[in-house]
Amino acid sequence: MQNxxxxxxxxxxxxxxxxxxxxxxxxxxxxxxxxxxxxxxKTVLLRILxxxxxxxxxxxxxxxxxxxxxVFQENRLCENLSALANVMLxxxxxxxxxxxxxxxxxxxxxxxxQTVKTLSGGMRRRVALVRALMAEQDVLLMxxxxxxxxxxxxxxxxxVTLDECRNKTVIMTTHDPAEAEHMASGGxxxxx
Amino acid sequence: xxxxxVKKLRSIKLWAVLFWLLIWQLGSVALGKEILxxxxxxxxxxxxxxxxxxxxxxxxxxxxxxxxxxxxxxxAAGILLAALAARFHWVDELLKPLVSTIKSxxxxxxxxxxxxxxxxxxxxxxxxxxxxxxxxxxxxLAGIRATDxxxxxMAAVFRLSPVRMIxxxxxxxxxxxxxxxxxxxxxLCWKAGIAAEVIGMPHGSIGEQLQQAKVYLxxxxxxxxxxxxxxxxxxxxxxxxxxxRQTADLLKKV
Numbered sequence: 001m002q003n004x005x006x007x008x009x010x011x012x013x014x015x016x017x018x019x020x021x022x023x024x025x026x027x028x029x030x031x032x033x034x035x036x037x038x039x040x041x042k043t044v045l046l047r048i049l050x051x052x053x054x055x056x057x058x059x060x061x062x063x064x065x066x067x068x069x070x071v072f073q074e075n076r077l078c079e080n081l082s083a084l085a086n087v088m089l090x091x092x093x094x095x096x097x098x099x100x101x102x103x104x105x106x107x108x109x110x111x112x113x114q115t116v117k118t119l120s121g122g123m124r125r126r127v128a129l130v131r132a133l134m135a136e137q138d139v140l141l142m143x144x145x146x147x148x149x150x151x152x153x154x155x156x157x158x159x160v161t162l163d164e165c166r167n168k169t170v171i172m173t174t175h176d177p178a179e180a181e182h183m184a185s186g187g188x189x190x191x192x
Numbered sequence: 193x194x195x196x197x198v199k200k201l202r203s204i205k206l207w208a209v210l211f212w213l214l215i216w217q218l219g220s221v222a223l224g225k226e227i228l229x230x231x232x233x234x235x236x237x238x239x240x241x242x243x244x245x246x247x248x249x250x251x252x253x254x255x256x257x258x259x260x261x262x263x264x265x266x267x268a269a270g271i272l273l274a275a276l277a278a279r280f281h282w283v284d285e286l287l288k289p290l291v292s293t294i295k296s297x298x299x300x301x302x303x304x305x306x307x308x309x310x311x312x313x314x315x316x317x318x319x320x321x322x323x324x325x326x327x328x329x330x331x332x333l334a335g336i337r338a339t340d341x342x343x344x345x346m347a348a349v350f351r352l353s354p355v356r357m358i359x360x361x362x363x364x365x366x367x368x369x370x371x372x373x374x375x376x377x378x379x380l381c382w383k384a385g386i387a388a389e390v391i392g393m394p395h396g397s398i399g400e401q402l403q404q405a406k407v408y409l410x411x412x413x414x415x416x417x418x419x420x421x422x423x424x425x426x427x428x429x430x431x432x433x434x435x436x437r438q439t440a441d442l443l444k445k446v
Binding site: 050051052067068069070072074076078079080081085089090092135 | 342343345346348349350351352353356360361364444445
């Protein structure tokens, strides 16, 4: 697996530049945290890496043929499905027992069969995180993955995430320096 | 989401129903002419008498089977065409004038045209189909188009198969639109189907019974058959919506 290289990427919306000539390198099999002020274009960068947006100029290398998984800024869960069903939805080969174990590890043992729309914001966030961690993946992109979690839950979830992301290429954004220090094995990129 | 008509039914108070039945009873007594306004009690007695005959049940089965067949065919065609129109814009463009035309043509014109083209025995199938298909096509297409873009992006990132995408993303999002369309269409297909039978008089249908009751000025029978239409229509609507809800629940299982 090779490093992911963002080479002179630019992106503008209605003539207003969001990313300008940005070049970055994300080491393979490491967790890299991106820290930047709001509005700097972190989410746009992740959307370009996810293939949901096209850059106006510049290239991305190292993503071809990679299986991507993601924690979006919003949870993007199927509201009428249970927490367990949401996790299994994106991973057809995942065993139910493994999905249940993962949910248990983030404190959702009693909520696995509960419909997502009945869960609290923090619970939903954890379901979205478990879904991304359990999906078959080479690269994991996470946009403020621990947003909305209380301190104790955040610690628990970060431990599970670090454990599951061992030897995987992970790019995550955060505003929390302590969170970045705790997670980043591949370095912290401070933009802006 | 509870179907509109079920909610509407539950909001009807018993005292209000009894009040109007009483007005009806008093009106018929005051008028004193059964041929003009039969009393509710007389309608029940007539219904009981009709229910003792085999022809009564055969007529119900005749109309029910044909209107249900028309509804079923329209359901399949509406969903399939809406899915195609959502996928290929030219299908939507192609169907738009046709659907608009079918919607705006009076049902009586269709009935007469269909009587020229088809045997009267199949009349209610074709009319039910023509009334239901445009409604279901429009509502399912609107449902598919209202699908949350963020879920579509999620599905793309996680490489969801087309089958999973349809089952877990599109169907749940389109379901409220579909149920709402079905509720409207169910009532309409019964009204239009029976109207077609009254005009075309297919042998052994409810429409034929209604027409004969009118010809022989058998007002109690006319009222009794009308009551039958309302009851069968309601039962059909509830059965279809129950099946839809069961199917939707089944589809939620991953």
